[in-house]
Amino acid sequence: PVLGHVRDLPAQERTQLEPYAVRSILILPITLHDRFWGFVGFDAIRAEREWTDAEQVVLSVAANTLGAAIDHRHLDETRLAIERQLQDARRLESLGVMAGGIAHHYNNLMTAVMGNLDLALSDLPANSAAYASIKQAAKASQALIALTRQVMAYSGNAHIAPRSTNINDLINQNIELLKSPLNETTTLELHLDSSIPDILIDPSQVIQVILNLIENATDAIGENLGTITLRSGLEAYSSERLNESRLPDKPAAGQFAYLEVSDTGCGMNAETQHRLFDPFFTTKAVGHGLGMSMVSGIVQTHKGAIFLNSEIGKGTTVRLLFPLRSGPQTFNRSVS
Structure with a gap:
């Protein structure tokens, strides 16, 4: 607590209190979960006074009660916000x-x-x-x-036909299709890791995902000179890193094959990144807003992960992870 007479305070604080005829003050902190939240002040007007120990105890109880009430209100607001998010998710x-x-x-x-x-x-x-x-x-x-x-x-109602596939071969076999969205000012560069083993994916759906990402990258570059880079590789991911995936279901930690599409386009602001995978959200003048939600649905069905990195004026990178597995697998067709 802070207590004393106004006449003993520094000049700046004294000049602020004297017009209100405050002569003595008692300031008690308000804490929430052992963290400072604010303070409550008690004033003696017109005449100076000393604050007894008993008064300090009583007023400290009042400050703690106020802190508990604020905490309770905050918890109620948090609970209501979570309930609204859950209702929105169910809808x-x-x-x-x-x-x-x-x-x-x-x-x-x-x-x-x-x-x-x-x-x-x-x-x-x-x-x-x-x-x-x-x-x-x-x-x-x-x-x-x-x-x-x-x-x-x-x-999650799409027909899934997974089979053992080499991602690099899949890209090379469909390279002309993947180049089809490019305009005259955009080039596509490939950096493919030859050490990637065959993985269990639906080739047609993965090609559709890559094509969609390249189309978006081309739109982001526009009429400017630009480069789209398509990478593949292997990398181990921990649970902490996988928690940063943009998909609701996080895969178990382990080794993953990745596909990465990066561009030198206009980049995205924070709001666009937040809503990127929402159905029917689009920043295009003509578009239905299902492209990136389709990407998230397909990757989720493959029990993978999506990472997004974008900055205004510096471009965008989207990385897709696919688990290393072979043989018969059960694919989850329900995507929430």
């Missing part, structure tokens, strides 16, 4: 399940539509008026099927 999970179910049936219907359009195209001469119209309808159908598959990937 989002329910939305994902519903959207995944709808997308599954829609995908089946669109596959039938696409099949019939292909049959119609095969029956028509290429120079007919109907051929061009059906060709456009088929192109739109392919885009719709791709969109529904992204929704299915996010919700």
Whole structure:
């Protein structure tokens, strides 16, 4: 505690209290969990007085009671915030399940539509008026099927076909596809670690993930000169490092194969990084906002991890981890 007469205080404090006719003060700290939170002051006005030991004890109890009340209020606010986050998570999970179910049936219907359009195209001469119209309808159908598959990937309803795959071979075999989003001012560099063993993944989904990351990197670079670097490698991760993964489920510590896409683009601010994997969130003028949520859904299904590092004006790096494993595995198709 701090106690005494105003006349004994330094000049600055004295000039602040004298206009209020304060003559003596008693200041007691307020602590929360043994940490200083603030203080409560008691004043004697017009006449000086001495604070007895008994008064100090009583007023200390009052300060401690105030601290306990503040702590209780803080705990209530924290509990309510956690409950709201849990409710939001449950609503989002329910939305994902519903959207995944709808997308599954829609995908089946669109596959039938696409099949019939292909049959119609095969029956028509290429120079007919109907051929061009059906060709456009088929192109739109392919885009719709791709969109529904992204929704299915996010919700965990996508068809998973894992097999033992070498990541480097997968990249080299699809290099032309991976270069397709690049503009004239952007180059793609490969730095692939030849020591990576085969791992159990769904090749088509992993290629879709890489392609999506390259598309985003290309958009971040824009019309400027820039470089996108695709890396692969092996690295051991501890539980502490894996806790920094952007996915809700953290894999067990161990050795991982990683894929990393980095760019020299515009980078992201903290808010964009925080919301990057939210469904329907996009910073693009034209976009549905499912690309990165699809990435998170696919990596989560593979029981992997995602790390993000970005800075405005310095670019972005996204690293994906895949566990080293071979042979039959059970893939979790439910992604919350």
